[in-house]
Amino acid sequence: MSTAESAGVPARRPDLAVPRMVGRDRDLSLLDRALDERPGLVVVAGEAGIGKTRLLQELLRRRGETALVAVCPPFREPYTLGPIVDAVRGLAGRVAGLPLTGLAGALRPVFPEWADQLPPAPDPLPDAAAARHRLLHALVELIDALGVGLLVVEDAHWSDETTLELLLFLRARWERGPRLVLSYRPEDVRPGSLLRRLVAQAGVTRLEPRPLDTAGTADLVSSMLGGEPVSVEFAEFLRAHTDGLPLAVEESVRLLYDRADLVCEDGAWLRRDVAELDVPPSIRDAVLERTSRLGPAAGAMLAALAVLEGQRAPALVAEAAGVSLHEAESGLVEALVGGLLHEDRGGRVGFRHVLAARSVYHALGAMERSRLHRRAGEALEREPVRAVAELARHFREAGDPDRWSAYAEQAADHAISSGDPRTAFGLLLDLLVGGAVRGAAVSRLVRRMPLYAAPGDGPLRELVTVLRETAAGGELTREERTEATWQLARLMFHVGDMEAASVEMEQAVPELVRDRPVAAVHAMMMLARPLGTARPAAHHRAWLEQAGRLVEAWPGPSPEERLSFLMDRAATLLVLGDPAGWAAACDLPAEGETPGEVLQRARGFANLGEAAMLWGRYGDARRWLNATAALAERHQHLRLRDLVGASLAHLDWLTGGWTGPMEWGALALDAEEPVLRADALLLAGLLAAARGDHPQAQERVRAAIAVGRPRGPADGSRDPSAVLARLAIAAGRPGEALAATDAAWRLVEAKGLWLWAAEITPLRVRALLEDGRAEEAARTAEAFTAGTRGLDAPVAAAARRLTAALLARVGADLTGGEVTAGDLIAAAGLFEEAGAAWAALPRPYDALLAREEAAGCRLAAGERDRAVDMLREVFGELIALGATGDADRVRRALADEGVRVGARVGRPGYGDRFSPRELEVVRLLVEGRTSAQIARVLGLSPRTVEKHVHSAMRKREAPSRTALAVAAVESGDVPPPGNVPRPPMTTG
Structure with missing residues (x-):
């Protein structure tokens, strides 16, 4: 018992106040100094509850200048430019009289209440990206006209991509625009978000408030x-x-x-x-126990605010809560005094922290939440400016499908016109998956959806399920069922269910030819692509020819439709191994800049780039893939951008630039898109194999097979079965190598597309020879040679030379005769020819492996000096490339000949330099990843990650993780993450 109680004096209870900010004087000084000395971008990063908002509020109070404060609410689908638009509304009641040019007329759609004060709306632009950029320029002009000196964006991890694009634009013109301050939680940044690029730029001041x-x-x-x-x-x-x-x-x-x-x-x-x-196990429990002690009016206001989200006017909260304004004000006072809410300068109220809001929201019963959402939606409908994305959310949760659908479609239209297709996709997906639309309306919405903006295969598979149920329903007319079947098959192709998609597509074609010839051509072109089925090449060529005849019979296809057909025809011919595809690619029209034509051009270039990689024409592949990447980035085709980023990373691997693939792969391992994760795992497996870590390589490749859309021989060097076969041969298990490639070989034989076998033929020949099946190896090589003879396919030519060398090494007499020195010398020459052919592509890694084989033949034939010289060269080039495992094998071969080329490759001492693993860890640290996230990306334990971080901090004498990240970027040890191709990070 306390002394006071023992003396008969009751212990005095405290009179609680809102806490003052403590322990942040240094942080405030740094923020002030950064804004005064380096006017550009200041970033405040930290976990939820660390005090970022309080720090910024104190900064604004101290500086006392005109500031635009944008708060990004935690909406599942962020409203395009919503935080900035709301902030401008709060700062300016009117815009009449401001020095605005005619450009400001582009702001009418986002500020409809100021339509009579803004210049006339400019003519619409055909290009969505151009329209978006014009809108951003107009918004910047308005911000300048308002005299904003400081723009603060809170919780930027919840912002939409167009808002982030605006911030990037303002950052680029920092000498003329407002200074920028933003807060965010690194662990909540979506993969592929522009926020990563924004905060990683040079000259950014980064502050991380520490725990107390x-x-x-x-x-x-x-x-x-x-x-x-x-x-x-x-x-x-x-x-x-x-x-x-x-x-x-x-x-x-x-x-x-x-x-x-x-x-x-x-x-x-x-x-x-x-x-x-016991202190409560979570903030949620603390918040809920405190709210239970409040009066009914305060509780009603807290519940309504939790449903509304963000900062709201008391009258709106009262209307949503269903209480009188007098009761509402009384309840708000009680909640404000209790420290759960705070009031901004405009008199709006909101939770002091989002965690408290979520605690209250999730404690509401389902019926109560639905009732409050309906009231909130009806209250917001009466607002002068309707926030249609918010209205869609409220009526979705209220179980009102008609109003949900109406507002969601309006919000999707606004998002697309503002250059934000990903948000539009999410809004429409919600409608379809949530059952807000039925029957023929399902196909109509799917047709409107920007599928290229889908954040991965998962949402597309959800659409497949919805469409399958719709097509099987009994309420559709014949035309409606045909449309539903066509959309279903189209989506199944998108997600890689080729066999089933082909069946659905063939059933739909006759009806499409009669009712919708444009869709019929698209269907035929999908059937012409020889992927995912065992049907012979002639089957696909027949569909391609039929599509061409239908196009010629069109009364007048649009430029977009014609471009789509021509692009697909050229790529399909190349995948079919038909040289006519190159001439078709050269004849593609160069004009066409409408949004639809731009999308078809970007998509077509991506397909041509992939086809060129299959042929081994890597210069053409890079040209087309780079063109796709530029178009996709400029026009915000996010999914296409990310997919072509994977292709470019693999092309870099093939052509010897391994740093980029390592960086891209580490990032993409965290991507939502399964295909991207699969490609990243495959690249990780290839790199692990080259470093000599074959167990990890096999684990990564098998994970790639399990995670992503199945790849096969049509994917060329990205066929995981070829990688598994290479690993099995290295381990001395030829039977396992043959088993790995059996399915791919049978598919090539069935389709008659021998170009597809360029990667696996040398592996099968080697495995058959090591398994004692020399005659079968010869037949395999002969089939491939006959099937690719006459093709100007560099990869096939190199593969033919390599198989010839493998056969020559066992002797011309395949019945078991002795191998002579002459045979070995001849084989060495063929291996050298193969190496030169690989180098010409260029594929330096394969070229070095072929030269190593040539040296081995010469060594066995007694040409020691020449062989040793070759092995020395190969060793040095393997080290330079990064293939340390292969280099170690060559080092051992040289050591057997008494030649020393240096210490064992593997674990060198690095002194004050970062080790390769430390570099990987620091690079991800610069990206803003936590130790747990880094551990997941690199396949390490968090404790091991911390060891690498502390080692790197010691080498750079960095007192903190932030200081380490800054030092690593400024010293050039790792590049800013904005310089690395991004995975999706989509997400949202």
């Missing part, structure tokens, strides 16, 4: 208790149980207060019983 120590915890608690001291034991207890997170400290103190578990003894505040009282 014991003294800081004591100061924060004391500020809530009238400035009176807090016992060290109490402060240490709170710090240890909350990890020094200011929000958790505050909520715990408020809960202790509500429970009457705080007493003042001997002039210091402490808990009643240190041994027995």
Whole structure:
């Protein structure tokens, strides 16, 4: 019992106040100095509850300048430019009289209430990207006209991509525009978000508020208790149980207060019983216990605010809560005094932290949530400016499909016109998966959806399920069922279900020819692509020819439709191994800049680039893939951009630029898109094999097969079965190599497309020879040679030379005769020819392996000096390339000949340089990844990641992780992440 209680004096309860900001003086000084000395971009990064918002509020109070404060709410589908538009509305009641040019007329759709104050709307632009850029320029002009000196964006991890594009634009013109400050949570940034590029630019000042120590915890608690001291034991207890997170400290103190578990003894505040009282396991429990002690009016307002989200006017909250304004004001005062809410300068109220809002929201029953969403939606419908994305959300949760559908379609139209197709895709996907539309409306919506903006295969597979159920329904007319079947088959092709898609497509073609010839041509072109089925090449050529005849019979195809057909025809011919595809590619029209034509051009270039990789014409492949990447980036075709990024990374691997694939692969391992993850795993397996880590290589390749859309021989060097066969041969298991490639070989034989066998033929020949099946190996080589003779396919020519060398090494007499020195010399010459053919593509890694084989033949034939010289060269080039495992094998061969070329490749000492693993860890750290995320990407434990981080900090004498990241970028040890091709990061 306390001294006060034993004396008969009741322990005084504290009169709680909103805590003052503590432990942030240094952070504030850094922010002030950064804004004054380096006007550009200041970033405040940290976890939820660390105090980012409070820090920015104090910064604004100190500086006292005109600031535009944009808060990004945690909406599942962010409203395009919503945070900036809302902030401008809050800063300016009118725009009449501002010095605006005619460009500002582009702002009418986003500020309809100012339509009579803005210049006339400009003529529409045909290009969505151009329209988006014009809108951004107009918005910047308005911000300049308002005299905004400082733009603050809070919770930028929740912002839409168009808002981030605006920030990138403002950042590029920092000398003329407002200074930028943004806060975000690194762990919540979507893969592929532009935010990563924004915060990684040179000249960005990055601040990471740290958790409170014991003294800081004591100061924060004391500020809530009238400035009176807090016992060290109490402060240490709170710090240890909350990890020094200011929000958790505050909520715990408020809960202790509500429970009457705080007493003042001997002039210091402490808990009643240190041994027995448990701090709540989560902030949620603390918040809910506190809200349960509030009156009915306060509880109703908190529930309505949790449903509405963000900062709201009291009258709107009262209307959503269903209480009078008088009751609402009373309840708000109680919640404000209790520290759960705060009020901004405009009189709007909101939760002090999103975690508190989510705690209240998820505690509501389903019926209560639905009722509140309906009231919120109806209240927002009466607002002068309708936020259609918010209305869609509320009526979705209210179970009102008609109004949900109407507002979601409006919001999707707005998103597309604003250059934000990903948000549009998400809004329409919600409608379809949520069952808001039925029957023929399903096909109509799917046809409108920007499928290229889908964040991965998962959403597309959900659409497949919806369409399958629709097509099987009994309420459709014949035309409607045909349309549903066609859309279903189209989506099944998108997600890689080729066999089933072909069946559905062939059933739909006759009806499409009669009713919708344009769709019929698309269907025929999909059937012409020889992927995913065992049907012979002639089957696909027949569909290609039929599509051509139908195009010629069209009364007048649009330029977009004609370009789509021509692009697909050229790529299909190349995948079919038909040289006519090159002439068709050269004859493609160069004009056409409508949004539809741009998309067809980008998509077509991507297909041509992939086909050129199959032929081994890597210069053509890079030209087309780069063209796709530029178009996709400029016009925000995000999924296409990410997919072509994977192709370029693999092309870099083939042509010897391994740094880029390593960086891209590490990022893409975290992507939502299964195809991207599969490609990243395959690249990781290839790199591990080259480094000599064959167990990890096999694990990564098998994971790639399990994760992604199945790849096969038509994918050329990206066929995982070829990689598994290479690993099996290296391990001395030829039977396993043959088993790995059996399915691919049977497919090639069935289709008669021998170009597809360029990667696996040398592997099968080698495996058959090592398995003692020399005659079968010869027949395999002969079939491939006959099937590719006359093709100007560099990869096939190199593969033919390599198989010839493998056969020559076992001797011309395949019945078991002795191999002579002459045979070995001849084989060496063929291996050297193969090496030269690989080098010409260029594929330097394969060229070096062929030269190593040639040296081995010459060594066995007695040409030691020439062989040693060749092995020395190969060793050095393998080291330079990064193939340390292969280099170690060559080093051992040289050592057997008494030649020393250096210490064993593997674990060198690095001194003050980063090791390769440290480089990988630091690069991901610069990206803003946590230790847990880095561990998942690299396949390490978090403890091992921390060891690498601390080692890197020691080498750079960096006092913190942030300092390490800055030092690593400034010294050039790792590039800023914005310079690396991004995976999707999509997401949202």
